Amino acid sequence: MAKKSKRGTGRPGSDRAERVAARKARQAEASAAPTRPFAGLAAECDLVALRSFVASATASITVQGDGVGANSVKLATILPGAVQALTRDVDGATEGLVALQTEFDAADVAAEIASALRWASQADGGDPYVSSTDATGDTAAGIADLAATLGAETQLDITLHDDFSWWFADQADVTPEIAAMIEQASTSIMPTARIGGGLSGAPWWVDAGERAHLRWVRPESEDDVMSALARMHAAGKLTLGDGSKFAGSFRTHGLLVPVFDLDNEMHPDEWTTPCATFEADLVAALAETGDLTGEQRRSRDGIRGRQVTLR
Numbered sequence: 625m626a627k628k629s630k631r632g633t634g635r636p637g638s639d640r641a642e643r644v645a646a647r648k649a650r651q652a653e654a655s656a657a658p659t660r661p662f663a664g665l666a667a668e669c670d671l672v673a674l675r676s677f678v679a680s681a682t683a684s685i686t687v688q689g690d691g692v693g694a695n696s697v698k699l700a701t702i703l704p705g706a707v708q709a710l711t712r713d714v715d716g717a718t719e720g721l722v723a724l725q726t727e728f729d730a731a732d733v734a735a736e737i738a739s740a741l742r743w744a745s746q747a748d749g750g751d752p753y754v755s756s757t758d759a760t761g762d763t764a765a766g767i768a769d770l771a772a773t774l775g776a777e778t779q780l781d782i783t784l785h786d787d788f789s790w791w792f793a794d795q796a797d798v799t800p801e802i803a804a805m806i807e808q809a810s811t812s813i814m815p816t817a818r819i820g821g822g823l824s825g826a827p828w829w830v831d832a833g834e835r836a837h838l839r840w841v842r843p844e845s846e847d848d849v850m851s852a853l854a855r856m857h858a859a860g861k862l863t864l865g866d867g868s869k870f871a872g873s874f875r876t877h878g879l880l881v882p883v884f885d886l887d888n889e890m891h892p893d894e895w896t897t898p899c900a901t902f903e904a905d906l907v908a909a910l911a912e913t914g915d916l917t918g919e920q921r922r923s924r925d926g927i928r929g930r931q932v933t934l935r
Contacts, residue, residue, distance in 0.1 A: 642756030646838045661733035661851070663767055668910040669826035669841040670818075670881070674701050675724040676876045677839060677934055678828065679813040680785040681720075685741075689772050693746025695720045699780070702726075704805075705792050709740040713827030714793045720744025734879075738773040784816055817892035823903055827893040836888035837871070838864065838895065839881050844910060846880040852909035854916060854924035855884060861905045864898040872930030883932045 662668040674681055682698045695711065695718045701712055702725040709722045714886065722740040740755035747753075787810035793800050798806070798906050819827040819838070826841040842849045853873075856862045862870045867887030917926060 630929065657671065659733075661767065662770070662877065664717045665767075665771060665774065666734055666774060666777045669843050670780045671876045672747070672841050672879055673826045673828050674699070674780075674782070674837070676881075677830070680788055680790075681782050681811075681816075682785070682790065683780040683782045685774060685778065685780070685790070687741045687745040687773060688775050688917055689742070691746075692742055692773075695742060695745050695747070697722065697744045701722060704788075704887055707753060708736070708755070709744050709753040711744060711749050713748045713794055718747075718749045720747065720794070732763075732766055734770040738766070738769040741773050765829045766853040768805055782818060784818070785813075786810075786879065787813065819892060819895055819899055821896040821900055825897055829886070829895060831888050834888075836886040836890075838868075838884040838886055838899070840883075840899075841876075841879055841881050843879070846875065846878070848910055849882070850924055850927065851916060851920075851928055852906055852912075854920045855909040855912060856905055857923040858917070858920045859926060861902075861909075863903055864874075864895065868898070870930075873927065874934065883933075 633847075645759070662670070662671045665671065668745075674683075678701055680701055680876055681698045684696065684854045685699050687693075687697050697720040700721050700723050703721055703723040706726055707721065707723065708726045711718055713719075718928055720741075720743070722744050723738065728736045735757045738754065739755050740753065741755065788806050791806065792802065813842060814833075815831040817829045819829055825843050828839045828841070830837050830839060844852075849874075853862060857870075864884050864886070869885045871883045871885045
């Protein structure tokens with residue numbers, strides 16, 4: 625009698641079955657749509673920028689909903705020790721700070737921030753942060769929670785800082801050791817500016833030394849932006865004009881961020897008009913719904929291959 629084949633009979637718990645399950649899980653994760661933890665919020669693009677690449681910034685907000693306290697609250701890029709939230713006494717009142725650049729489970733970013741905002745609005749000065757959120761991984765519920773707490777239509781009034789001295793409200797409490805820590809942390813800050821002019825999304829100028837960059841967080845779907853950029857490239861319009869060069873793009877928090885290299889001798893405000901021209905062309909390209917031409921598909925493939933890595 626011929627021996628029965630054992631192929632395809634991996635038992636639960638066997639090495640082969642575990643490898644197959646792990647491979648399928650990786651494939652499912654790779655094919656899943658990227659999470660947009662701030663989807664539907666008016667401030668989505670700026671929240672993504674503050675969480676992804678802006679070094680030192682704060683934004684005063686009004687925490688909304690039931691059970692919130694009377695503390696003033698600010699969103700911040702990062703806090704000392706990379707803590708998620710803290711409270712402190714400022715001029716006899718309590719102020720809460722909530723960081724965006726902390727480690728969250730990807731599916732619970734919005735819920736964790738909403739929880740921290742509520743805590744910061746009511747905790748006493750100096751209390752240690754305690755989360756009130758169960759990490760459920762329900763992205764939609766987390767986004768709804770953040771929308772109710774931050775306000776779905778809230779726009780951020782962002783204050784940029786040249787250093788991290790704002791970490792400590794009372795500079796009299798700053799010891800030489802803390803001052804040295806602040807100075808060391810501040811060396812990583814690159815000159816940064818938010819481009820104005822009522823542009824959609826969040827265009828941010830960053831001076832990286834040898835050249836400056838424009839990192840433009842776009843609110844549209846990644847595929848739509850990629851197709852629009854391909855149309856613009858094929859038409860010779862993928863540029864901000866003299867002193868600029870399209871460098872590529874990167875993906876973060878479910879959004880696409882086109883990046884341009886810029887002449888760093890030019891002031892950030894000088895890019896407002898070129899950005900407005902670019903956006904008009906981009907909006908027109910986004911409105912086109914037909915299939916890409918062969919040339920446009922080649923442009924799209926080239927753009928996809930130009931992935932920018934943040935440093």
